[in-house]
Amino acid sequence: MHLITFIEIIMSAAAIITLFITALMLPKRFKKTGFIIACLAAVIVLLFFAVRPFWFAYQVSVKTELLNEYLEEKYSGEQWDIRRREGRQYNPYHLEVRFKNEKGWVYTYLVVNENQICQTVWTPPEGEFPDEGKHYESNHCE
Template sequence: MDPISIIEISASIFFVIVIFVIALLLPSKVRKLSLVIAFSLTLLLLLFFAIRPFWVDYQVSVKTEQLNQYLEGKYPNQEWGISREVGRRYNPYDLEVIFEKEQGWTYTYLVVNETNICQVGWSPPEGKFPNEGKYFEDNDCE
């Protein structure tokens, strides 16, 4: 598990414990309502942590398809592979492309939406400059 996830989960557990302690310390007139609210917040946090990975995976699959369509329009009759860095420290929407005819080069694309796709990074082989790549794009994301 990533350190960021551990910090998020620990902070959420601390938050839930504080909410429950406060709910138990309130007068008996509002204790039941405050416990229901604390339980509801706990349930929402659990749902958030359970659903978020599936939501990110869904968004990545949509953005991968959008990137495929972009590359098919920009580089017809070319072959490529699309992957992404896994882990919380990486932007899940940065997709890495390796073109079949240019092994050793990795291009990173940011897919904002279907009309806003741009190359945000590249990894050339040692001794090469980024602008020497066949598929190097010098554009800015909007």
């Protein structure tokens, strides 16, 4: 588990515990409502942490498919690998493309939607400039 995820879970648990303690201290006529609110918050937080990884995986698969279609249209007849960098510190929607006919180059694409796909980062081999790449695109997302 990544440190950021651990901190998020600890902070959420502290907030839920605070809600339960606050519900205990409420006057008798408001206790039931306080516990209902605390339980509802706990369920929402649990659902959030349970669903989020699957949501990211689904979104990445959709964006990978959109990028694949874009590359098929723009660079038909070529081959490439699409990957994303693993880890919480990296944007899950930045997809790295390595073309088979251009060794050492890595192009990072941002897929906003099907109409807005653009290169955001170029990683050329040492000693080369980004605009020297065969697949360099100068379109930037706004």
